[in-house]
Amino acid sequence: YKGMQSSTGGVVGMLEVIESDFSRLKAETEASEKSAATEYDSFMDASQASKKAKHDAEVQLRLDKDQTEFEQSQTEKELRLTEEELGKANEYYGFLKPSCLEVHVSWEERVMKRKEEIEALKQAYTLLDQKS
Numbered sequence: 001y002k003g004m005q006s007s008t009g010g011v012v013g014m015l016e017v018i019e020s021d022f023s024r025l026k027a028e029t030e031a032s033e034k035s036a037a038t039e040y041d042s043f044m045d046a047s048q049a050s051k052k053a054k055h056d057a058e059v060q061l062r063l064d065k066d067q068t069e070f071e072q073s074q075t076e077k078e079l080r081l082t083e084e085e086l087g088k089a090n091e092y093y094g095f096l097k098p099s100c101l102e103v104h105v106s107w108e109e110r111v112m113k114r115k116e117e118i119e120a121l122k123q124a125y126t127l128l129d130q131k132s
Contacts, residue, residue: 105113
């Protein structure tokens, strides 16, 4: 029987074509897998670097937040103390204000007392001069 055999080798030729197809498919698959593995490794390296950078940024952000909160609490404490000091100073000012602003002695009386004091100082000076 010489039926539907091709002139290129029949079953053996067909097996050779199938073998070459499988070889080509194997080479393409291996190259594709190698490319995918390289791409995966590259992606994982980039992802790990990104993850580490984001973690470091988060840690730094938390440290900055804690530092800012600490500084805020210190500033609020200083503000309370300063307000207390201001309150005491205002209270003392209120105590001193009347004695400074209210003049119980007239201008003429003050001028007279000043002149008397100057005369007394001159007399003391002359007495000290005489003893020397």
